[in-house]
Amino acid sequence: MKIELNNNKVIFNVNQKQTEIHPIWLRERVRDEEFLDKNNDQRLFDPSILNNINIENAQINNDTLELTFNDGVTSKFEINKLTSELLDLENLSNTVKQKFWDSSLKNNPTYEFNENFYDSKDMYNLLKSFYEYGFVIIKNVPTQNNYIVNFANSIGSIRPTNFGEFFNVKSVPNPNDLAYTSLALSPHTDNPYRKPVPCIQLLHCIENEVTGGLTTLVDGFKVASHLKETNFEYFKILRKIKVKFKFTDKDVILVNSGELIELDEKDNFKQIRFNTRMDYVPALKKNQLDLYYKARKEISSLYNSERFKIKFKLKTGDIMMMDNHRLLHGRTIYNANEGKRFLQGCYIDHDSSEGKLRHLKRKFDL
Numbered sequence: 580m581k582i583e584l585n586n587n588k589v590i591f592n593v594n595q596k597q598t599e600i601h602p603i604w605l606r607e608r609v610r611d612e613e614f615l616d617k618n619n620d621q622r623l624f625d626p627s628i629l630n631n632i633n634i635e636n637a638q639i640n641n642d643t644l645e646l647t648f649n650d651g652v653t654s655k656f657e658i659n660k661l662t663s664e665l666l667d668l669e670n671l672s673n674t675v676k677q678k679f680w681d682s683s684l685k686n687n688p689t690y691e692f693n694e695n696f697y698d699s700k701d702m703y704n705l706l707k708s709f710y711e712y713g714f715v716i717i718k719n720v721p722t723q724n725n726y727i728v729n730f731a732n733s734i735g736s737i738r739p740t741n742f743g744e745f746f747n748v749k750s751v752p753n754p755n756d757l758a759y760t761s762l763a764l765s766p767h768t769d770n771p772y773r774k775p776v777p778c779i780q781l782l783h784c785i786e787n788e789v790t791g792g793l794t795t796l797v798d799g800f801k802v803a804s805h806l807k808e809t810n811f812e813y814f815k816i817l818r819k820i821k822v823k824f825k826f827t828d829k830d831v832i833l834v835n836s837g838e839l840i841e842l843d844e845k846d847n848f849k850q851i852r853f854n855t856r857m858d859y860v861p862a863l864k865k866n867q868l869d870l871y872y873k874a875r876k877e878i879s880s881l882y883n884s885e886r887f888k889i890k891f892k893l894k895t896g897d898i899m900m901m902d903n904h905r906l907l908h909g910r911t912i913y914n915a916n917e918g919k920r921f922l923q924g925c926y927i928d929h930d931s932s933e934g935k936l937r938h939l940k941r942k943f944d945l
């Protein structure tokens with residue numbers, strides 16, 4: 580990509596395709612201190628008043644573009660900054676390439692906690708791994724005083740729910756969720772009934788003395804892409820039908836709907852939802868539901884098959900951070916009489932982790 584000039588027009592040239600950059604687009608981006616607060620990159624004027632803006636003089640000197648506009652403003656632009664915006668380099672997919680995985684994944688992406696963790700290069704690498712694989716494990720995180728809250732708030736901001744800022748995962752009498760028993764949990768995404776659905780789940784292992792209770796993870800995007808290749812009809816119906824998810828207890832009724840496989844505007848995977856304890860498909864025509872039920876059966880058996888699942892034991896101090904829009908998690912059954920198993924969990928949003936990742940990229944990768 581190159582920025583070129585032609586008769587006071589600014590052109591960007593990508594693979595021989597030339598597009599003129601609108602003069603107002605450039606005028607909006609003037610960074611001189613009269614127009615922009617350098618501390619936060621916020622404009623000090625309202626660009627919607629700009630009208631009939633032309634470029635009267637344009638020059639390129641090395642890495643700088645100098646423009647004089649017809650409203651009397653002359654300014655210098657860093658060409659790097661312009662090209663980075665034109666190429667959308669702040670978009671996460673341009674920083675990290677996702678790697679879809681199955682049971683053959685050799686090593687879990689793992690990082691060691693340390694005192695200066697949160698603004699460190701380790702954190703930068705951790706967040707990149709997180710977006711590559713959809714999860715990371717952080718070892719030896721302090722376990723006192725609900726430290727999970729500190730951890731979450733040091734990446735971004737915790738997302739409280741009706742379960743509180745964080746929740747304790749242990750076997751209790753009269754649980755309001757199957758998670759709070761010692762039963763097996765098949766691969767699921769958390770809380771598809773929330774609006775919005777929690778983006779990232781953190782689970783901190785405080786104690787784990789039992790032989791069962793192994794953590795299971797499945798890369799939902801890998802399974803969805805497998806389904807797309809092997810049974811396009813099933814894939815199509817799961818990306819089309821919006822299913823309702825519902826949570827009820829004595830204090831609240833939470834409801835949200837979404838596709839089991841949600842794609843973005845470019846048909847990339849955006850979010851998967853799977854929680855067969857609380858899904859309510861609408862009463863559609865019988866032939867549509869015939870297909871939907873077959874497709875759900877198929878994707879369920881893929882999610883549950885050994886081919887796609889990894890299984891491991893969380894140890895005291897481990898935090899597992901996983902993308903709840905991409906991965907499914909579960910656990911094997913355990914015997915609560917063998918000893919204690921105690922995890923603390925909470926949610927944060929992609930807003931937190933992406934914001935931190937961009938900040939650390941700016942800090943370490945410039």
Ligand SMILES: O=C(O)CCC(=O)C(=O)O
Pocket residue numbers: 748758764769793794908909910922924
């Ligand atoms: O007990 C576990 O390992 C996981 C429980 C669970 O699915 C959850 O807390 O969301």
Ligand SMILES: [Fe+2]
Pocket residue numbers: 758767768769908
């Ligand atoms: Fe869960």
